[in-house]
Amino acid sequence: MKKIFIAPSLLSADFARLGEEVKDVVEAGADWIHFDVMDNHFVPNLTIGPCVLKAIRPYTAVDIDVHLMVEPVDALVGPFAEAGANWITFHAEACRHIDRTLQLIRSFGIHAGLALNPATPLSCLDYVLDKVDMVLLMSVNPGFGGQKFISSCLPKIKAARKVLNQHESETGHMIRLEVDGGVKTANIASIAAAGADTFVAGSAIFGQKGKDGYRQAMRSMRDEIGKSGI
């Protein structure tokens, strides 16, 4: 049984106090920090880059999970790895040479993740799973926080869980399954029951008031996951 991780998405944090927000949410119980990078090209929004990652890195020792919603990908891998990323995840839809980019990320001694948009088939995972440390299934179309979970993603999460379990039983290689977009206390149990083990939540956590609010939100999420019976 894998450990469950909750990764608050900084997209919904107060950008004027990012370091403090990181510290507060980790003290409130976050397992990881999810760092959303958007380029106004692959997605219609623009966020933060390696210099911001470098600035927040001293505020926490937990893993920072960088989600690159950018195209092209490769030129940004080194700068984010050097700025302190523990995980770098990129989109299959944004990359022509997935196998090469996975190898590039791992060459920095960090974990490599592959993200799929809601409409992208799981067959993108074929032939590269041996180089993947995490699959990120988007449950909204990427670009903005606060969107509604797309319900057709639930059977996709179930199907991905089957693929990853099969891969693990054949090779012993464990791959995390992260879900991102519209994750709330009200639906997290069904997402966990479908097979996710890593949960990105932005507005559901940072939409609460201060550290106590963040703590309560994550506690409720863990309670709900516990009730899902996984």
Ligand SMILES: O=C(CO)[C@H](O)[C@H](O)COP(=O)(O)O
């Ligand atoms: O990658 C993202 C959007 O592209 C965000 O991580 C995601 O949407 C989290 O925000 P919320 O929990 O509010 O949906």
